[in-house]
Structure formats: structure tokens, C-alpha cells
Amino acid sequence: MAAGQRSYLDYNATAPIRPEAAEAMLRALELPGNASSVHAEGRAARAEIERAREKVARLAGAKAKNVIFTSGGTEASNFVLSPSLRRLGQPGASRLLIGAAEHPCGLGGHRFPAEAVETIPVDGQGVVDQAWLKERLATEGQGPVLVSVQLANNETGVVQPVAEIARLVREHGGLVHTDAVQAAGKVPLDMAGLGVDVLTLSAHKIGGPKGIGAVILATDQIEIVERLIRGGGQEKNYRAGTENVAAIAGFGAAAEIALASLDEETARLRELRDEAEAHLRRIAPEAVVFGGQAERLPNTLAFAIPGLKAETALIAFDLEGIALSSGSACSSGKVRRSHVLDAMGVEPALAEGAMRVSLGWKTTKEDVIRFAGACEKVVGSLYKRKASAA
Structure with missing residues (x-):
């Protein structure tokens, strides 16, 4: 060597980081305005964010209006895995069933009490035991259950049958989250095809910057009542704080390339x-x-x-x-x-x-x-x- x-x-x-993402970040860094301001400079920053939101949504096969930017995949999962995740007009999730091989941000970062959480076993290849899940769902009767399963494991690369799992969970009135951080840019993403209610992403796994991720809701009929970061009304009132315009722009550029290639x-x-x-x-x-x-x-x-x-x-x-x-x-x-x-x-x-x-x-x-x-x-x-x- x-x-x-x-x-x-x-x-x-x-x-x-991909050169295109770095270039997008540099351009965004030159924008002086706060994206929440109404003047021309603020509107320019806002436009940069919304262009990136469209690109990230396309990568996930979702609608831009349902993309919420976060500081990364960990915050995204911490935010989503909450008893306050619900369909509009329905009670929040009563229990969390989470894959035993999930990322630590899910296993250790959820917001459910310990007694309301069970891990879904996996087989010797790391694939979720659907028979166990089906039996467990059949015994639930205390409100909607939230099931969280990675689309692809970060350590082994094993891809889970998330669409099949989602169909099973929907039959029992439950909600489904998939951590698609590792899958993005490596396998096609389509929220409707997967049948999940929420999907989470992170930019730095696809050649974008570190420190930016996203929660993507399947429809505007899904909501997360309890916010992690409170204050202003940014990100459709889901996440307070001035947006990291440069990182968001880099995320959008990386998402666009990942989808095209x-x-x-x-x-x-x-x-x-x-x-x-x-x-x-x-x-x-x-x-x-x-x-x-x-x-x-x-x-x-x-x-x-x-x-x-x-x-x-x-x-x-x-x-x-x-x-x-x-x-x-x-x-x-x-x-x-x-x-x-x-x-x-x-x-x-x-x-x-x-x-x-x-x-x-x-x-x-x-x-x-x-x-x-x-x-x-x-x-x-x-x-x-x-x-x-x-």
C-alpha cells in the first residue's frame, strides 16, 4: 500500500460528504436571513428550506408537507417513539413493541414507561419474528400499539419485511414506525408501499452533513402531541428553534443525488x-x-x-x-x-x-x-x- x-x-x-451537498451548504451559509422573518432575506432562507424539504420527501416517496427536520436520526426516533403519537381524533399509543435488534436510539431513547415496552425477538438471521408479533398483537386490548422496526439494520445490513409487518399491525389498529436511516439511498423508499405511519432519516448516512435528520409522517392525519423541543413555531410547530438552513440544504442536495443514482x-x-x-x-x-x-x-x-x-x-x-x-x-x-x-x-x-x-x-x-x-x-x-x- x-x-x-x-x-x-x-x-x-x-x-x-458529497461535493454537491457541501456546495449547497456553502451557498446557504451566505444567506443572512432568519427563515422565520418576513423580509426578503428571510424569505430566501425559507425558500432554501422548502426546496430541501421537497427533495427529502421525494427520496422517501412522501409529501413535503409531512417532513419535519430534526438534528439527526437519534432525535427523530426519540421524538416519534412516544405515547403521544396518534391518529387525529384517536387515543395515543398505549404500548411500544420494538425489534430486539433496533438501533440504540430506539431501544434506549423512546419515551414509553418500561412496563409498556416489549422487544420483538428476531431469528438467527436477524429477521423479526412475525409469528410472535401476530400473537402479541392479538392479545392487545388497551388502545393502539406502536410497533417500531428498522427497515435495515445498521450492523448487519439485514432488511426487514416492513411492508408485511405494517399490514399485520394495521389489521390490529396499531401504528408503525420504521427507522430508514441505513436504508435510504441503498434501497427504494416508498411510504405508501411500506404502509408505515412514520419514517425517520439522517443526512450523514447518504453523503449529507452530520447533525440533520427528519421525521416524515405518512399523512397529516398523524400527529405527535408531546414535543421534544419547545419554544417557537418552527417546523409546523413540531420542533422549536431557528432552522439550520445550511445543514438542511446539504441534506436536500444529498437526498436528490441519492435518489437519482x-x-x-x-x-x-x-x-x-x-x-x-x-x-x-x-x-x-x-x-x-x-x-x-x-x-x-x-x-x-x-x-x-x-x-x-x-x-x-x-x-x-x-x-x-x-x-x-x-x-x-x-x-x-x-x-x-x-x-x-x-x-x-x-x-x-x-x-x-x-x-x-x-x-x-x-x-x-x-x-x-x-x-x-x-x-x-x-x-x-x-x-x-x-x-x-x-
């Missing part, structure tokens, strides 16, 4: 992911690919090699110029065993070796070749060291 040459393969943690990028990334997986299996035939028998995002390869611990292996990859992850990047840089793999029933010793390759818009075939070369060195070196210590 040439000096200083690196391959960034951690897009599920964050994607490098979706089909081409999906095919390209799947080919690169499959090539990386083939190299991995050649170098380490004993490697386990998590969720490998389920539908996965085209860019994600989560694996472990028996006997290798992630903490050691990730440092070794980094020294070889390859940026990987052990799973979720939301644990203050710590490498810890994955709750996702625990929910899937993965043996603790194997789960401690879990690593993730995630590809994106700047990834090339050369990056995959570098990963393969680094993998050969890392696996050979660490196994050699392990064998000599035995």
Missing part, C-alpha cells in the same frame, strides 16, 4: 460487496457472515472469524490503511459486544470478533482489493501469533 493511502469502508457509520449505485455496491465477501471466504473459509442468508443492504458485509477479536483485528486493519467498524458507531468509540448479535443468538465468543465492511459512493474496486490484501496480512499475522502462543 502506498504511503498515506487509505480505504474508508465504514459508510454505515457515516458517509463522506439509486439503481446504478445499488448494483455497483452489491457487486463490490460480493467481491469483498468472496475474498473474505477465500482467505478465511471459516468466516461467518452475519445475516448472510437474509436479504441485506447491497453495501454491507458483517462477519467474524472464529478466534479473532474485533478490538485487535480493527487496529490491525487500521494500521494497514483500512477503516472498518465493529458494528454500531454510537458507543463513544468503544468496541463492545453487539446487542444485535446477542438478539440473533450468536455465541458470545464469535460475537466478540464481529466486524463490518460498509461501502458507499466513493468506494472503488481498488478499495476492495486493498481490503483483501489487508485481510490476508491481518488474518495471517493474528492467526500466526495465536498459534505460536498456543
Whole structure:
């Protein structure tokens, strides 16, 4: 590997910002007005926000009037997962049923009391147990239930059958939220087709800026009564505070590109992911690919090699110029065993070796070749060291 040459393969943690998004942000930063002001400068800032709202709505197959900007995916999920989510004229959600492999922002950030929450089990591939969910919904009788299931898992890339889940929940009068943060820009999004009531997004997973996300309501007949951030009337009275016009503009630009390049990028990334997986299996035939028998995002390869611990292996990859992850990047840089793999029933010793390759818009075939070369060195070196210590 040439000096200083690196391959960034951690897009599920964050994607490098797209030039178009950065340019949109720079243009917006030059706008002096507050978007809530009525003068020409304020109207220009407002117009920038509304153009971005249209672009984000198109990415999700939704209506712009139902898009609410937040500070990111975490705030979006914290806001949505509330007993005050309801259909107009109906009572709020009485209980929360949430997938056991969900992102921590859902599992730990919801606003339901502990006694009103149950986790939906997943199978060995990480797919939600619909039979369990159907049985549990049939026993509910205390008002609408809110079901929250990721469209795609951030650690394994496993895609959930959200449309089927939503049909089941609707039959029992419940509400459905899907965290589509990882799915956006990698699989088609269509709120009507999915049948969900609420969908949440984050810009920095699709090449937009960090610190901006969105809650998208299926219709204006859905509301969230209890606000997280109170004060002014911004974002249709859902989220107070002066809007981050530059970040919103960058989000819109990234959403527009993600939608326009979706089909081409999906095919390209799947080919690169499959090539990386083939190299991995050649170098380490004993490697386990998590969720490998389920539908996965085209860019994600989560694996472990028996006997290798992630903490050691990730440092070794980094020294070889390859940026990987052990799973979720939301644990203050710590490498810890994955709750996702625990929910899937993965043996603790194997789960401690879990690593993730995630590809994106700047990834090339050369990056995959570098990963393969680094993998050969890392696996050979660490196994050699392990064998000599035995």
C-alpha cells in the first residue's frame, strides 16, 4: 500500500460528504436571513428550506408537507417513539413493541414507561419474528400499539419485511414506525408501499452533513402531541428553534443525488460487496457472515472469524490503511459486544470478533482489493501469533 493511502469502508457509520451537498451548504451559509422573518432575506432562507424539504420527501416517496427536520436520526426516533403519537381524533399509543435488534436510539431513547415496552425477538438471521408479533398483537386490548422496526439494520445490513409487518399491525389498529436511516439511498423508499405511519432519516448516512435528520409522517392525519423541543413555531410547530438552513440544504442536495443514482449505485455496491465477501471466504473459509442468508443492504458485509477479536483485528486493519467498524458507531468509540448479535443468538465468543465492511459512493474496486490484501496480512499475522502462543 502506498504511503498515506487509505480505504474508508465504514459508510454505515457515516458517509463522506458529497461535493454537491457541501456546495449547497456553502451557498446557504451566505444567506443572512432568519427563515422565520418576513423580509426578503428571510424569505430566501425559507425558500432554501422548502426546496430541501421537497427533495427529502421525494427520496422517501412522501409529501413535503409531512417532513419535519430534526438534528439527526437519534432525535427523530426519540421524538416519534412516544405515547403521544396518534391518529387525529384517536387515543395515543398505549404500548411500544420494538425489534430486539433496533438501533440504540430506539431501544434506549423512546419515551414509553418500561412496563409498556416489549422487544420483538428476531431469528438467527436477524429477521423479526412475525409469528410472535401476530400473537402479541392479538392479545392487545388497551388502545393502539406502536410497533417500531428498522427497515435495515445498521450492523448487519439485514432488511426487514416492513411492508408485511405494517399490514399485520394495521389489521390490529396499531401504528408503525420504521427507522430508514441505513436504508435510504441503498434501497427504494416508498411510504405508501411500506404502509408505515412514520419514517425517520439522517443526512450523514447518504453523503449529507452530520447533525440533520427528519421525521416524515405518512399523512397529516398523524400527529405527535408531546414535543421534544419547545419554544417557537418552527417546523409546523413540531420542533422549536431557528432552522439550520445550511445543514438542511446539504441534506436536500444529498437526498436528490441519492435518489437519482439509486439503481446504478445499488448494483455497483452489491457487486463490490460480493467481491469483498468472496475474498473474505477465500482467505478465511471459516468466516461467518452475519445475516448472510437474509436479504441485506447491497453495501454491507458483517462477519467474524472464529478466534479473532474485533478490538485487535480493527487496529490491525487500521494500521494497514483500512477503516472498518465493529458494528454500531454510537458507543463513544468503544468496541463492545453487539446487542444485535446477542438478539440473533450468536455465541458470545464469535460475537466478540464481529466486524463490518460498509461501502458507499466513493468506494472503488481498488478499495476492495486493498481490503483483501489487508485481510490476508491481518488474518495471517493474528492467526500466526495465536498459534505460536498456543
